[in-house]
Amino acid sequence: xxxxxxxxxxxxxxxxxxxxxxxxxxxxxxxxxxxxxxxxxxxxxxxxxxxxxxxxxxxxxxxxxxxxxxxxxxxxxxxxxxxxxxxxxxxxxxxxxxxxxxxxxxxxxxxxxxxxxxxxxxxxxxxxxxxxxxxxxxxxxxxxxxxxxxxxxxxxxxxxxxxxxxxxxxxxxxxxxxxxxxxxxxxxxxxxxxxxxxxxxxxxxxxxxxxxxxxxxxxxxxxxxxxxxxxxxxxxxxxxxxxxxxxxxxxxxxxxxxxxxxxxxxxxxxxxxxxxxxxxxxxxxxxxxxxxxxxxxxxxxxxxxxxxxxxxxxxxxxxxxxxxxxxxxxxxxxxxxxxxxxxxxxxxxxxxxxxxxxxxxxxxxxxxxxxxxxxxxxxxxxxxxxxxxxxxxxxxxxxxxxxxxxxxxx
Amino acid sequence: xxxxxxxxxxxxxxxxxxxxxxxxxxxxxxxxxxxxxxxxxxxxxxxxxxxxxxxxxxxxxxxxxxxxxxxxxxxxxxxxxxxxxxxxxxxxxxxxxxxxxxxxxxxxxxxxxxxxxxxxxxxxxxxxxxxxxxxxxxxxxxxxxxxxxxxxxxxxxxxxxxxxxxxxxxxxxxxxxxxxxxxxxxxxxxxxxxxxxxxxxxxxxxxxxxxxxxxxxxxxxxxxxxxxxxxxxxxxxxxxxxxxxxxxxxxxxxxxxxxxxxxxxxxxxxxxxxxxxxxxxxxxxxxxxxxxxxxxxxxxxxxxxxxxxxxxxxxxxxxxxxxxxxxxxxxxxxxxxxxxxxxxxxxxxxxxxxxxxxxxxxxxxxxxxxxxxxxxxxxxxxxxxxxxxxxxxxxxxxxxxxxxxxxxxxxxxxxxxxxxxxxxxxxxxxxxxxxxxxxxxxxxxxxxxxxxxxxxxxxxxxxxxxxx
Numbered sequence: 001x002x003x004x005x006x007x008x009x010x011x012x013x014x015x016x017x018x019x020x021x022x023x024x025x026x027x028x029x030x031x032x033x034x035x036x037x038x039x040x041x042x043x044x045x046x047x048x049x050x051x052x053x054x055x056x057x058x059x060x061x062x063x064x065x066x067x068x069x070x071x072x073x074x075x076x077x078x079x080x081x082x083x084x085x086x087x088x089x090x091x092x093x094x095x096x097x098x099x100x101x102x103x104x105x106x107x108x109x110x111x112x113x114x115x116x117x118x119x120x121x122x123x124x125x126x127x128x129x130x131x132x133x134x135x136x137x138x139x140x141x142x143x144x145x146x147x148x149x150x151x152x153x154x155x156x157x158x159x160x161x162x163x164x165x166x167x168x169x170x171x172x173x174x175x176x177x178x179x180x181x182x183x184x185x186x187x188x189x190x191x192x193x194x195x196x197x198x199x200x201x202x203x204x205x206x207x208x209x210x211x212x213x214x215x216x217x218x219x220x221x222x223x224x225x226x227x228x229x230x231x232x233x234x235x236x237x238x239x240x241x242x243x244x245x246x247x248x249x250x251x252x253x254x255x256x257x258x259x260x261x262x263x264x265x266x267x268x269x270x271x272x273x274x275x276x277x278x279x280x281x282x283x284x285x286x287x288x289x290x291x292x293x294x295x296x297x298x299x300x301x302x303x304x305x306x307x308x309x310x311x312x313x314x315x316x317x318x319x320x321x322x323x324x325x326x327x328x329x330x331x332x333x334x335x336x337x338x339x340x341x342x343x344x345x346x347x348x349x350x351x352x353x354x355x356x357x358x359x360x361x362x363x364x365x366x367x368x369x370x371x372x373x374x375x376x377x378x379x380x381x382x383x384x385x386x387x388x389x390x391x392x393x394x395x396x397x398x399x400x401x402x403x404x405x406x407x408x409x410x
Numbered sequence: 411x412x413x414x415x416x417x418x419x420x421x422x423x424x425x426x427x428x429x430x431x432x433x434x435x436x437x438x439x440x441x442x443x444x445x446x447x448x449x450x451x452x453x454x455x456x457x458x459x460x461x462x463x464x465x466x467x468x469x470x471x472x473x474x475x476x477x478x479x480x481x482x483x484x485x486x487x488x489x490x491x492x493x494x495x496x497x498x499x500x501x502x503x504x505x506x507x508x509x510x511x512x513x514x515x516x517x518x519x520x521x522x523x524x525x526x527x528x529x530x531x532x533x534x535x536x537x538x539x540x541x542x543x544x545x546x547x548x549x550x551x552x553x554x555x556x557x558x559x560x561x562x563x564x565x566x567x568x569x570x571x572x573x574x575x576x577x578x579x580x581x582x583x584x585x586x587x588x589x590x591x592x593x594x595x596x597x598x599x600x601x602x603x604x605x606x607x608x609x610x611x612x613x614x615x616x617x618x619x620x621x622x623x624x625x626x627x628x629x630x631x632x633x634x635x636x637x638x639x640x641x642x643x644x645x646x647x648x649x650x651x652x653x654x655x656x657x658x659x660x661x662x663x664x665x666x667x668x669x670x671x672x673x674x675x676x677x678x679x680x681x682x683x684x685x686x687x688x689x690x691x692x693x694x695x696x697x698x699x700x701x702x703x704x705x706x707x708x709x710x711x712x713x714x715x716x717x718x719x720x721x722x723x724x725x726x727x728x729x730x731x732x733x734x735x736x737x738x739x740x741x742x743x744x745x746x747x748x749x750x751x752x753x754x755x756x757x758x759x760x761x762x763x764x765x766x767x768x769x770x771x772x773x774x775x776x777x778x779x780x781x782x783x784x785x786x787x788x789x790x791x792x793x794x795x796x797x798x799x800x801x802x803x804x805x806x807x808x809x810x811x812x813x814x815x816x817x818x819x820x821x822x823x824x825x826x827x828x829x830x831x832x833x834x835x836x837x838x839x840x841x842x843x844x845x846x847x848x849x850x851x852x853x854x855x856x857x858x859x860x861x862x863x864x865x866x867x868x869x870x871x872x873x874x875x876x877x878x
């Protein structure tokens with residue numbers, strides 16, 4: 001029976017898109033999983049896969065047509081030997097095509113965080129329909145929940161437990177039963193633990209990391225921070241060094257955009273938007289909520305957003321789109337008094353900046369010994385997409401911004 | 411033969427024998443001790459033989475309604491001993507089936523009564539006696555108590571086997587009582603009332619609570635009462651039954667209720683006023699096992715307070731249902747085997763009453779759902795508007811669904827009418843799988859079936875039903 005292939009929604013917010021290219025012609029045989037077309041949205045170009053097999057009987061929306069609404073029939077799939085209807089019946093069961101990984105195209109400007117998110121969600125999560133709905137209503141990401149049902153299925157009780165988790169709970173409280181045998185305590189891995197393990201292993205084994213470190217003097221930035229905070233009326237804001245570093249990294253990525261990229265086998269994606277993922281440690285592991293367009297936002301906005309995201313991250317109440325995606329990451333361990341460390345890239349991003357503690361160190365100015373507050377920042381980069389010189393250049397740009405911090409407020 | 415097993419099961423009813431079979435499947439060496447007959451009350455004196463009787467009474471009812479279906483027949487009669495014999499034969503046959511299953515599973519069976527007799531190291535010792543003499547002592551680190559329950563005897567209402575019947579006497583009548591008083595309107599009382607009424611007895615039901623079938627949603631209780639009264643039963647709720655005056659072959663009593671005092675003389679009385687757990691002579695005194703009002707206290711995995719001793723089924727408390735016992739048997743054994751079973755969720759255990767009309771339910775009643783803080787959406791659909799029910803001549807019935815208005819969770823489903831005991835599993839699957847109204851609405855129900863009322867009752871709670 002003839003079935004309609006519908007314009008897919010490539011992201012939760014997509015309402016329409018451009019049919020960029022047909023990769024199959026009328027009369028071509030298609031199997032489930034074949035890429036049949038490319039769709040462009042304002043954010044990305046995505047491949048459309050067939051979810052059923054048959055013959056591409058008729059193309060209803062030609063290449064280059066813009067503003068095709070989601071769920072509009074774009075083609076008709078027929079069985080072999082079947083007559084091809086002239087138009088969509090509108091009544092035949094429709095098969096929505098599925099979106100594959102984002103594909104790069106020279107014309108594809110800025111794949112957004114959302115477009116890059118399928119990787120994050122590719123870990124299959126078993127969840128009951130009721131638990132799924134309750135988690136959505138409460139804004140709890142399923143990945144943060146520990147399923148206690150059959151085969152680790154997430155059930156209503158798991159959402160209720162997750163949703164009530166007090167943000168202040170400092171100690172990890174494993175929800176799953178813990179088996180104690182002799183000196184070993186066995187704690188079943190949560191879904192989040194598994195995702196972290198899989199993604200970081202993937203990163204360390206498949207992404208050739210290289211590291212560049214630089215010492216950055218913080219005194220000017222700290223002075224500016226004090227002045228700015230002094231102007232805050234009735235605690236209307238209180239900037240942290242981290243807030244200022246998010247903005248500085250955003251500006252550096254704008255200045256040296258070669259690091260705001262993503263490597264794929266065939267192409268390198270260059271992102272227009274600067275969406276910064278900030279690593280937040282939570283009892284179950286860590287999560288990376290995103291400050292979008294960090295280069296364009298004011299320090300005050302970044303500060304408010306970062307506080308809100310971190311708070312909700314610890315309460316397990318982030319929405320998927322708030323932590324999936326991002327174009328570059330920051331991991332800040334300044335509060336732990338560490339001198340320096342190197343972070344693992346958060347795939348599919350190409351870079352992550354590891355920020356250590358600011359501390360008073362001896363520095364040499366001219367031929368004089370002086371004291372300055374210095375912080376070591378280490379950049380980890382995907383060498384497939386970025387070469388060493390560019391990494392160094394970017395770090396220098398960052399140092400310039402931090403050491404001359406007025407650009408942060410101008 | 412070794413006297414040490416991986417597991418000893420005490421009691422061969424639907425809890426015990428299923429636990430033994432599952433343990434054998436998981437590779438354990440298993441012994442089961444049964445004093446009377448495999449299959450327990452369920453198979454021998456409960457679920458199965460009563461279903462056989464009720465089937466006969468349904469046929470009797472249909473034979474008296476032949477005209478509706480275009481038949482005529484004269485001199486319709488029945489042979490009660492034959493009806494009872496069929497019921498007993500079925501019970502025997504099923505019991506034999508269990509003995510065969512246990513043998514096939516290489517479960518060692520012991521004929522006798524089991525009693526905990528202290529420990530031998532890590533293991534619990536079980537002493538088995540037959541006719542007062544010890545016949546064996548066996549040992550195992552794991553003992554499942556599945557001794558079941560028996561009808562509760564209330565002072566003044568004790569069964570005597572002749573005029574005052576318990577379930578056993580009620581399912582082996584030699585002649586049909588012309589007038590019958592049933593005390594208690596739980597599933598057991600109602601099923602006997604329905605059987606005898608359909609066979610032609612004058613039946614009075616006395617229930618102490620303010621409605622019959624107290625475990626059901628009040629709306630279903632009311633519908634059931636209406637249906638039974640239409641069939642000619644007398645139902646007295648809020649009833650206080652006075653002393654039973656036994657005559658030669660009849661019983662007189664006075665029943666007080668808010669609607670006045672009734673003097674009643676009947677041929678037989680069936681007493682179905684709940685059950686008590688069989689916790690006596692099990693040797694529990696020497697253990698940490700806790701007993702509360704004749705029931706052993708257990709946790710979600712059927713563990714008692716004494717390590718290595720488990721209890722399942724009726725002896726471990728309500729609901730007193732064979733399928734609850736079997737399910738507990740399985741999860742208890744899986745826990746012992748180190749697997750990760752899910753604890754039993756009481757609200758996902760369906761309850762069925764095989765009267766005419768049948769009654770079935772799962773989850774919370776509307777009033778309990780509201781009382782526990784849910785904002786509810788309720789759907790109802792009558793059998794009257796269902797094609798198959800009309801074609802079958804079974805228009806008496808309804809389905810009621812209770813959903814959480816916010817999450818769409820199916821909180822409860824309540825059904826009365828033909829075949830509802832066969833249909834309730836659909837809602838049980840929905841509850842166990844945590845489906846919401848969306849999945850139920852998406853489901854294609856076959857037409858024409860009475861099960862379409864389940865779909866409509868869901869639609870009724872949300873978008874509105876289509877066929878009414």
